[in-house]
Amino acid sequence: ENPHLEWNPPGHGDLYMAFSESGLLDDLIQQGIRYAFVSNCDNLGAGMDESLLGYFASHELPFMMEVSTRTPADMKGGHLARHKEGYLLLRESAQCHKKEMEAFSNIASYSLFNTNNLWLNLPALKENINTHGLIKLPMILNVKTLDPRDHNSPPVYQIESAMGSAISLFKGAAVVKVPRTRFFPVKKCNDLLAIRSDRYLLSEDQKLVLNPRCISDEIKIHLDPDFYETIEGFDDRFKGGVPSLVDCTSLSIRGDVLFEKDVTLKGQVNIVNRHSDQKVVKAGSVISGELIL
Template sequence: MISKKDFEGFKNLFHRFLQVKGPSVKWDKIHKPPEDLIHPYDKIKAQGLPDSVAASLNKLVVVKLNGGLGTSMGCKGPKSVISVRNENTFLDLTVHQIEHLNKTFNVDVPLVLMNSFNTDEDTKKILQKYTHHRVHIHTFNQSRYPRINKESLLPVAKDLGMHGDHADAWYPPGHGDIYASFYNSGLLDQLIAAGKEYIFVSNIDNLGATVDLFILNHLMTQPKDKRCEFIMEVTDKTRADVKGGTLIQYDDKLRLLEIAQVPKAHVDEFKSVTKFKIFNTNNLWISLAAIKRLHEKNTMDMEIIVNPKTLDGGLNVIQLETAVGAAIKAFDNALGVNVPRSRFLPVKTSSDLLLVMSNLYSLDAGSLTMSKKREFPSTPHVKLGSSFTKVHDFLTRFESIPDMLELDHLTVSGDVTFGKNVSLKGTVIIIANHGDRIDIPAGAVLENKIVSGNLRILDH
């Protein structure tokens, strides 16, 4: 049931929401972060590793944000149980990665899942299959807050029930809730007592977010009086990332600037790749002791994200949320680390799924790495149409995943299917108009081709 602490948390957030007037940032106070606060990954890697990284690993906890459902990809239940590679789910890959670390270095890095009331029950059932793996798994739940009627600003929920008509009256309040719910669960204190010092937090659907020993070592070797309490991994923006949050210098602090905070007149400027060159991957390294201190002093102060939604019955509601990275300004000696793009490999759509299932990547101990056979390190730009949105439909349209090693750009629209062993190279555009169907034959090689019209291959 909803706890007293959830009520307190919601009350504080709602009061802050009522008090906020005007934009949360003044545009003329925004500056580019000083170079010494954004460390290039290459420099960190060049420092090398000490003879034993085991001591550092034993102070680390991996936390995965696991509150999301797979509904946007047409799946029921937690997104983390969608199969992404060789029948392995997001959760399988995560467990394999950490188990591999624990075995290789003979350490105990635990895995912590932050579930939501949407994913908790299903996730706990699935976790039983990992009981004999060499990784200790803990879970805790995000808070549960009531959605608010946009007009009246009153909660939609009439009682504390979660079922029937009340199912959509509640929501998990964004991943910024990690600090309070982690603390309230008692797990934070338990891990500190066990000698853990840092958590590495990332979205469970970011397949690039593996434990990086060089960043961990960089954290652990900062001078004691300059101990870094928060590292945000950022990476260079491409045209596909123009909406991603960025790091700025504001009131002499590093701060996360999200598109929702940008005044309308400056949105184009925010999206420009020239002024704001980096964006937040949501891979974060955070001090446990600092989380405890800031939570107890109530000095986290994350900007409120007002997320408008329309419920099935047509009612307009708002959800008040916060983002985990927005707390960066409250931590001491916070840094950004500019990491390679390979550390940001999110699977949000079936287009992303096609990339990670293809021969562009090889799988080793739960980690995906770009194939050495690909001549350039950037990933192809893939846009699959609405016939591919649901994972089930997507899978029925490919007899096997095409060879994409030499692909730059793929656009597919309409009723299109792919036979076995198809090879895609350069720029390929396949468009089946309404009422038409295109079957790409087995063994076809499409290089810099536009295919349109009607192409049916009939069994005979």
């Protein structure tokens, strides 16, 4: 019915094949460029860091992954493990059996997660490809719906790979622990709400930083997916701007709720609309605790 949906996104693990087959890898090496930094486009904390580049270059590493300390918000994200033969590997939640998810999510056992900020030694990448052929990464089977915007569309499997998995293919690959400021992902509208709010500021060098006025370094946000999952639905309900969240530690919104301008949320906030019609949080409202509309 929709030809635009008749394809399988290969995941960012396809980077290495595209890099090689396009000729870009050879072109960069011929220009004398030895190192590349790659990251997810949705990570607003990623950027060139000369100190990390210097460390990577001075230690002559073939591959380096930036990792950070896992928090409860990162329980489902890919984490680092060590193979019984000693080398590092990346484990994604989609690769984990359901019976092992509790252990997978244990942030005490697996304390570091992959930010997907990667540093590549281009000659080492070229040598790996020349020796072993195109980079072969573990396949990941993700359960999706044919139309991501319609949960009632037919269920499908997305077969993909993760670029961080290449860490297991480079002898001498390393990880470097970085501060959380290197990782501000916006994967869902829950994340977008926090980023658009006054919790974050742009520094003079255009880096996203946590507002020092925040009462908590972390905030847990849940928006009802029936109304806020798409960017269109999200924008329609925050036309007057997103609420102030500097004094908010958690936010849950269930039901269809529209926010007018200059709303302030404090502490743990739970907003519930139990009706089928949309309810409105009036301009200038200050909300803490539970609000039933």
